[in-house]
Amino acid sequence: MGLFAAAGRWYRRWRPEKTLGERGEALAARYLRRRGYRILGRHVRLPSGELDLVALDGKTIVFIEVKTRKSDQHGQPSEAVTPEKQRRLTRLAVTFLKRHRLHEHPARFDVIGITWPDGEKPCVEHFVNAFEAVGQSEFYS
Numbered sequence: 001m002g003l004f005a006a007a008g009r010w011y012r013r014w015r016p017e018k019t020l021g022e023r024g025e026a027l028a029a030r031y032l033r034r035r036g037y038r039i040l041g042r043h044v045r046l047p048s049g050e051l052d053l054v055a056l057d058g059k060t061i062v063f064i065e066v067k068t069r070k071s072d073q074h075g076q077p078s079e080a081v082t083p084e085k086q087r088r089l090t091r092l093a094v095t096f097l098k099r100h101r102l103h104e105h106p107a108r109f110d111v112i113g114i115t116w117p118d119g120e121k122p123c124v125e126h127f128v129n130a131f132e133a134v135g136q137s138e139f140y141s
Contacts, residue, residue: 024068028112046095061107063093068114078113087134
């Protein structure tokens with residue numbers, strides 16, 4: 001076992017409790033699995049950013065942005081997926097599809113908004129096909 005693997009195990013064991021965002025992404029992954037999605041990746045790091053979740057729904061590759069908040073006092077969590085964020089997610093998705101030679105497969109973008117007040121049960125909202133790819137022609141270049 002390498003030094004980095006041992007250090008990673010130690011860090012996961014002793015680091016502080018997961019953040020709200022990490023708990024939300026774990027909940028979103030469980031939610032999707034229960035609905036028949038196959039999770040292909042979590043926290044997928046690419047040179048220009050990170051994809052929260054990548055999943056397979058039938059034959060469709062789904063890029064899922066997860067937004068978790070303690071309350072909806074400042075709007076719904078899903079409202080944080082702005083047009084600029086949609087452009088970034090589109091670029092990341094294109095990079096992912098090209099890197100894995102999957103650009104011939106159908107793809108879509110979903111958003112999962114989670115409101116999770118302290119000590120209460122979380123409320124999960126799943127927006128299927130939440131937005132179209134911005135600069136959609138990039139998917140076919």
